[in-house]
Amino acid sequence: MKNFIIFLxxxxxxxxxxxxxxxxxxxxxxxxxxxxxxxxxxGSQYTVSDVIFVPSWKGKEYKATSVSTTVENGVATVTLEFPHITQFSNPKVILRINGKKRTFKVCQ
Known part of the structure; x- marks a missing residue:
């Protein structure tokens, strides 16, 4: 039983x-x-922090003005809001999830 708990x-x-x-x-x-x-x-814990939007290869970065996270049945949904920006080229988001740095490409 102890091994099972450690495994979990x-x-x-x-x-x-x-x-x-x-x-x-x-x-x-x-x-x-x-x-x-x-x-x-x-999983059960999903903390999002240090959210930055990079709208193009030019490197300008924008901090999130709002971050909303919900977790249901092990699936997290995160809604991020940023200032209005008009030009995009291969945008990405850089953020920390539970303290670990992650990056994902923004769908357009």
């Missing part, structure tokens, strides 16, 4: 360590940029 703990740590968000939606309406991502390996 290690499995939970492994899931959290490999969290990987995927872009589900992107829009530039209502004078803001909104990006929604989903992570199917969220």
């Amino acid at each position: 703990i290690l499995a939970a740590i492994n899931v959290a360590a490999y969290a990987k968000p995927h872009c589900q939606g992107f829009n530039n309406y209502d004078n803001k940029v909104t990006i929604v991502s989903t992570d199917y390996k969220a």
